[in-house]
Amino acid sequence: MGEWKKTQCNMCAVSCGLEMEVENNKIVNVRPDKDSPKSKDYCCRKGRAAKYYQDNADRLDYPLKRVGKEFVRISWEQAYSEIGAKAKEILDKYGPRTFALAGCGLASAQGEAPIGLTLFKKAIGTQYYYNPIGIEFxxxxxxxxxxxxxxxxxxxxxxxxxxxxxxxxxxxxxxxxxxxxxxxxxxxxxxxxxxxxxxxxxxxxxxxxxxxxxxxxxxxxxxxxxxxxxxxxxxxxxxxxxxxxxxxxxxxxxxxxxxxxxxxxxxxxxxxxxxxxxxxxxxxxxxxxxxxxxxxxxxxxxxxxxxxxxxxxxxxxxxxxxxxxxxxNTFVNMGDHTDENDPKVWHTVETDRAPVLGVYPEGVLSTEILSDNPEHLRVLFTSLTNPARSYPDSKAIEKALDKLDLLVVIDIVMTETARHADYVLPGKTAYEAYDFNMFQVTYPETVCQLKHPFIGQIGERKEDGEIWLGIAKAMGLLPPIPNSLYKAAEGDRVIYFTKLLMLVMKHKEYFDILPLIIAETLGKAMGSPTKSMMWAVLITSPLAGTDIIKRAGFTAGKKHRLLQLLPPLKKICIMDNVFQAVDDHPEGVVIGITDNDKENLRHITHKDKKFHLYNDVINDYIQNITPEKEKAELDGDVEYPFVISSGRHSDGGVNGVMRNPATYVYRQPYTLAMNPEDAQECGFVEGQKVRVTTRGGTLVAPVETSYQIARGYFFVPHHFGFTFNGETIGEGVNTLARSVDLDSITGNPFLRYIPCKVEAAEAVGK
Missing domain, CATH: 3.40.228.10 (Dimethylsulfoxide Reductase, domain 2)
Structure with a gap:
């Protein structure tokens, strides 16, 4: 019998509470955590399949460097040294607009984000950040x-x-x-x-x-x-x-x-x-x-x-x-509100696209790399993301990745994106390292959970936050830090905060890169830069000092009575106690309770505290949404008379994070799902392989018929076209999408609406 450990699911933003049985440093069983204040004895098939995600044939154990067409193992020292030197050389020659960051945190594990984003947005100075927000929300x-x-x-x-x-x-x-x-x-x-x-x-x-x-x-x-x-x-x-x-x-x-x-x-x-x-x-x-x-x-x-x-x-x-x-109410802001009309907000050089919540539309990434503009993207760092499969127009993305002057991939497996990289760095999962997820909401409660590592060290895998910190040092972007701050980090955290405050008052230029300094000092004392980020985001939480925290029963306590005479430091004392409670309870803690009647309107942030419904952009756009114009556009594509959705949720598979085909070994989730009447009119039978063609590309998949599917609207699951243990299963459905088929307002892609045609790829019975 193994030992049961409390954690959270790492497969999606919902992040249900789980218990995992660990034996010989492997996850052998998973069940929902009845003690979770968030999910309360509930989880789905994705969480139950976590062992296939954690332990599989494609896990990365050592840093790799591309040499010709092969990857060779190198040391962390060599990886940091070479990456730091190359990145610094390109930064000095071409400037920060040629750098971009992609991913930097799963939907369920964002502990690395404060460190990675600070490195790129503040220390390097680029605004170009690509994240799944830019393909969905x-x-x-x-x-x-x-x-x-x-x-x-x-x-x-x-x-x-x-x-x-x-x-x-x-x-x-x-x-x-x-x-x-x-x-x-x-x-x-x-x-x-x-x-x-x-x-x-x-x-x-x-x-x-x-x-x-x-x-x-x-x-x-x-x-x-x-x-x-x-x-x-x-x-x-x-x-x-x-x-x-x-x-x-x-x-x-x-x-x-x-x-x-x-x-x-x-x-x-x-x-x-x-x-x-x-x-x-x-x-x-x-x-x-x-x-x-x-x-x-x-x-x-x-x-x-x-x-x-x-x-x-x-x-x-x-x-x-x-x-x-x-x-x-989340315990940490999801990002920074960004106004596309603010002159300080960058627009992409080739496509003139602006960010939403600090994130640029992923559909334009390949165009921004392949551009001839002198400030086109030359350097891309990715973490826990796979643009070669998840972004629109997979072939264009792969071509763009090969054009980059430097591509560095941090991941736990050798993804399709990693196969194009100059350097591949092995990260840890949230079961091997500390991590947390900002989406801890069960309204009106706010739950906070720090995932604790319970899988021991394997190979030379590192926590992603530690990797970002190593790259910052190698690029010479971490300023001198006095030994006194390292020493303070080993003791009382509130006293450490006061020392940190004094350092910033003396060196105002340190303020923007505080997460790097905290990760280096408190992270070293805690044995985890990511764990130190949990403390940092809690003491700076938008909930700090509000009744939302007070209703959950948190007070400043009896320590630091003199410091509590200053209201800002009293808030720090309260939130430090919140952090300690979260650290002590890996199942999660309710840290905030919202008053329905009093606190909803705090989220209307216009100065007049009113909803603003009129918008010039929408005013222009909506004029075209008429029955006549919509019918003409919907009926007008004779060459591509059907529509396909790039992606389908089904109980037959899991998701792109999982990759491992062991999760559907007894099922065939890679299919083209269509209505039986469409199949009959096209002359297709169940299981027959057909070719789907769009303006972007083609793929072949076996037919699955179901009356759940609407007439003329086909579906192919998203989580295929992955090469796992040397075998590629199915085709990546985003080969069908084009990087130009984007919403004109925000640049979000039309991945659930791609005009297509279908034809037999093989005769019936073959």
Whole structure:
């Protein structure tokens, strides 16, 4: 029998609490953690398969350097020395605009991010950061920034007080994209006083559990929402009292909806008028929240989809209120709100794209590398990301990676991106090193958990935060640090903070790179730079000094009574106690409790504390979302008459983080899923291999027929085309996507809506 250890899942941002049985330095069993204050004895198939992620044939154990077409093992000293020298030479010659960072943290493990981002954004001086945010959420978070005032104000359902839960472009019952998703969906579905509504072209598993299924035509989400808002306004169902009190410019946006051809729009969407009317009435009279997902985030008009969905929340009085959609309080900010109109914010040199929440759209990365502009990207560092498979236009990405002057990859396995690298550095998983995840929200509670290592040292793997720190030193970007600060780090952390404060007062230039200094000093004392980052983000948390922390029972305690006479230091004492509680409880700790009635409006950050619905960019864009123009565009592609989604959630597989085919050895999840009537009309039979062709590329996959799939809308899972233990299984579906097929507002790709055609790749029976 092994020893059971408490941790969190490392497969997605939901990060359920887990217990793992460890025997001979290997994970041998996994179960949900009943003591987790977040997931409460729940986890999905991804977490249960963690042993295949942790221990597999492709794990990296030593630093590697490309020599010709081969990789050779080198020492960490050589890796740091050569990488540091090459990066510094390019930085001095071409400047920081030629550098970019990609990844730097899984959705479930962001402990390295403060160190890596500080190195690149502050020490090196580049703004170019690429992260999965830039392939999923740009339209959503951009819209939050315009309407609420901050891209950090991201709403989610108030599930404890909602009586209607809406899944829009989401199959959450299978995707597990929010906490305890299956349990929550069942609870709503089985409660006679509550409802589940799914808006999705497919009859998905979630849709089959729903009280109402809006089976709209693929790609018509914006048209449908515009029609719903127009219907609500025409019928006078909007929450006018809420609008009068909290909305700045409702009268200005009414013109977007008055006189709109509602019936014509619904006909194009394929939604019966009576069903839309019933849906609109529910939106106007019930307490509802929505879980949008990739069908909205990566579909046609994806930024407008999100903008109108947020507007729908506002005009029905369900935005940032109890029983509607609320903003959960995280213990660390997800990033920096960035305004594309701020002259200090860089735009990409070739595509003129701006960041959202400090992140640039991933679809433009290959173009920015392949550009002939003198300031094109020359250096790319990646950590725990695989652009060669996860970014649009895989072939262009691979060509771009080969053009770079320097590509350094930090990862746990030899990914397709790593195969193009100059240096590959072996990182540790969150089961081998300290780590944490910022998405610790079970509204109204905020949970905080520090993942503790329980797998012993293997090979020469290093914690990612330690690797970033080593690169900073090798580039000469870490300033001199007095021995007194190292000494202080070995003792009381509050006293250490005061010493750190005095150092910054003496050397103001140190302020911007404080995470590097903390990682070097406190990280050394703790034996982990990442663990020191947990302390750093807690003492600087946006929740510090608020009643949210106080309600969870945290006080300054009896130590440092003199220091507590200064309010800022009293906050530090409280948050240091929070850190200690988190460190002592690997199952997680509730560190904050939100007051529904008092603290939701703190997330409206416009100076007038009102929702701002009008936007010039949206005003121009929405004029084209009419029944006539949408029908013409949707019906106009004769050469590519079908649509394919790059990605599909199913119980047959896991995700791209896993890679390991042992998780689906008894299943065949690599398929082209289509409606049986489409298959019959095309002359295909179950299991027959067919070729999918788009303007971007082609792939071959066996047919899977299912009435869950909408007519004309095909699906291929995302997590294939990986080479594992020398064998490549399936093809990477992003070979079908083009880097030019991006939302015109934010640059988010249309990965869930790619026009295509299909043909037999082999005769039946072959």
């Amino acid at each position: 740009m339209g959503f978070w951009w819209s939050c920034g315009k309407i609420f005032g901050s891209q950090l104000s991201v709403p989610e359902p108030d599930e404890k007080n909602n009586d209607v839960l809406i899944f829009w472009g989401s199959n959450s019952y299978v995707a597990h994209n929010f906490n305890r998703s299956r349990q929550v969906t069942r609870e709503f579905s089985e409660d006679p006083d509550r409802m589940v509504i799914t808006v999705d072209p497919r009859l998905s598993e979630t849709a089959r559990m729903s009280d109402m299924h809006i089976a709209l035509r693929p790609g018509t989400d914006s048209l449908l929402i515009r029609a719903l808002i127009a219907l609500i306004i025409r019928e006078g169902w909007q929450d006018q009292k809420f609008i009068d009190e909290r909305v700045l410019d409702f009268d200005k946006v009414k013109s977007w909806f008055e006189g709109f051809d509602i019936e014509g729009a619904l006909k194009v969407c394929g939604v019966p008028y009576e069903q839309a009317r019933e849906f609109g009435k529910i939106l106007a009279t019930r307490n509802w929240g929505t879980h949008p997902d990739l069908g909205v985030f990566m579909g046609r008009h994806n930024t407008l989809n999100n903008y109108l969905l947020l507007m729908l929340m506002v005009i029905t009085g369900k935005a940032l209120v109890k029983g509607g959609s609320v903003v959960a």
